[in-house]
Amino acid sequence: MEPSVKTVNLTKKFSDITAVDSLSLEISQGETLGFLGPNGAGKTTTINMLCTLLRPTSGSAYICGIDAVKYPLEVRKKTGIIFQEPSSDDMLTGYENLYLHAMLYGMNKNSAEKKIKEMLFITGLEKRAGDQVRTYSGGMRRRLEIARGLLHEPAVLFLDEPTLGLDPSARREIWSYLGKIKSDRKTTIILTTHYMEEADSLSDRIAVIDRGKIIALDSPSALKSSLGEDLVFLKGKISDQALNLPFITHFEKKGEGYEIAVKGLSKNIKKLLEEAEDVSEIEIRRVSLEDVFLKLTGKKIDEEGKEESGGVFESVVRYNSVRK
């Protein structure tokens, strides 16, 4: 079967910045792809090209087999998008925003009304639907935009940090709805988020993107097991024998105990505890997607951070010397 989304050497340059750099990717129908990456990695730019808001500098993108550069209008019939930035109309009511959206996407009156009702219920906005959006709180606005993006039941759904600013229960509600449309309608979902837990629980595959390039692409569990180890903190007297067990990749003394990186934790924890002499406290920290993310992209943030602080320090020094 042909992939729902396909990009071939997709590239976008803004004058001197290459925001997206020869991205090639295939996403099959019904798959959820989590798009992770530090700020400015090129996630939004990629999504904008896929939903035909931006023309690529070079390369091509296909949505459901349709060329996004040549037939943007056809592509837009297939896609739905929730933007990173607020994009609802302040002067209109929530209901009007949704209704206009339904009209733009050619829904007929009956199904539009039914669907709007359903979406308002799911996002908990029924009571405020008649108020102008400018009277909404930030989170309510976000919910409205989610309702709007899902309204016309797109085949491919782009979610750019959809749950930004939502409270935990609203977030969970949206997650379960996304799970539902995925299994009921086989909606293909491309999701960017900075909440690792969200990416982990929703995505079939994760693409980590940095400086416009994909630097890792795999299922969340594969990424975790290939790039991270579970950590065990043991307090008490630990024998050298235990610390030298073959499944331990490294250990470090921390305070009154050890921080130990363990491969295959579930299988091996029993053996580790048997070999350790006298354990008074155990703490286990499972590897998370966040560890993977930091390992893949974290160093660079560090370096840039140092440069920046150096810059600030320098300017303070300069400022002082000028004052004198």
Add this chain to the structure above:
Amino acid sequence: MTINFRAVYAVLLREIKVFTREKERVISILVSPLLFLFAVGKGIEADSPAAGFTYQQFIYPGTLAMVILFTSITYGLYIVWDKRLDFLKEVLAAPISRGELFLGKALGGIFSAVCETIILLIIGAFFVLKINLISALLCLLACLPISLMITAMGLSIGGKMKSMEGFGLVMSFLTWPMFFLSGALFEIKDENFWLKAAGIINPFTYCVDIIRRILIGYSHFSVFTDLSVIFAWLILTCFIGIKIFGNLQQGK
């Protein structure tokens, strides 16, 4: 090519709703024309070039045209706000062609201009001169191509503009000169070559001329000339506008 009228209607509906909710905007547009009509029109004791009419009555059609000019151009430029507030993205990502989006927006501009024109017609009929129903309707009819032409101008400039800062520039360097050089406030004399030349190039001259003909039966050019020039400019500005809309992308 088929036009997706439902989507065009959706855009128009949004414009109508926003227009009717922004009362401040509706009123503020009328301030300058009313100042000209009542402060300048009554204050300056000038002679009217049109026999049998006062100076205020002579400039009334010009202020009516001015309302159309200001409403349409500010309406067109407001697309910059849509861009800035990111609302435009929602429409740009929807299955509606840029041409249809332009059409919806242009219809919105015509709607706003017609509403403002009606207000000024009512004020004029009460305080300035007798206006019969037929000439009022003819004014509204003339308002359609005029406002379309100027809205398209505004949308073209707004489509290219990056921020609202350019707004003042457009008003000072385009809108006001168009108004002053149109003969709305005085008759353009043949002896003054430059003023005359500017008046002939200026499309707004013909808008004032045709409305003045409708309301007080006084004009420089034939109806045919007026309409031909207006329609020629209309086709040009719409063509440019649709081209510019075709290139609208999501940039900040």
